[in-house]
């Protein structure tokens with residue numbers, strides 16, 4: 144295993160990253176470790192190398208901006224505008240987020256605190272909830288053809304619920320860890336903390352294809368919560384204030400959405416209270432984001448920087 148000393152890594156941040164990102168990532172180095180030092184070092188390198196493409200865009204558009212860039216040029220960095228701010232359960236350790244039929248559906252993690260819930264957008268009120276029993280740790284969810292699929296982190300086991308009643312109607316297995324989940328209308332799309340994303344047949348859970356996510360020549364690891372948005376896969380990156388926009392055909396990063404500053408400092412105190420949770424209202428073109436233990440959920444509009 145490759146390692147990097149906290150001191151050396153902190154120096155890299157201090158000279159290359161904006162203050163918010165610097166503080167967040169330095170804290171991460173010294174905090175409790177859920178994943179490997181190796182993977183943190185990889186994330187550091189990716190963020191540092193992609194930084195020169197900041198501040199190269201300008202202007203604002205109402206719809207999702209898409210820019211084509213040659214493969215050898217830095218991908219665009221997008222900004223955001225907050226359209227609405229809604230309450231969010233600050234005890235919800237958000238691991239999966241979906242919008243359907245006017246309501247949010249949310250998966251929460253941590254052993255003994257994991258759940259699947261239906262949430263009223265405007266109030267954050269939990270309308271319906273089923274608990275995920277110990278020892279399972281809830282992770283990503285997606286809704287496909289009337290069924291909700293929910294991953295667990297390390298048990299290689301997923302649960303299937305009827306979408307309206309939350310009745311558990313089945314379960315499935317997969318290899319490796321389960322982090323994020325979404326779908327393209329045909330396949331379940333699963334991240335596992337590496338730079339791989341697998342496409343699974345929802346009928347038999349066989350792997351239909353696997354893509355490897357790269358920003359240029361750099362693998363992008365710790366891909367977390369997912370959302371399929373207008374033909375792209377949007378992805379949280381664990382402990383990053385950025386959302387990756389991924390081409391599901393090639394795995395290539397086609398853009399980053401920089402959400403630095405979305406939640407004001409001091410609104411959360413747990414260092415694991417990081418940006419995680421993307422939901423897309425396909426009917427109305429609304430994009431929602433939140434984080435683990437965040438007191439707020441935001442509707443945002445993606446903008447050119």
Ligand SMILES: [Ca+2]
Nearest residue numbers: 240369370421
């Ligand atoms: Ca999602």
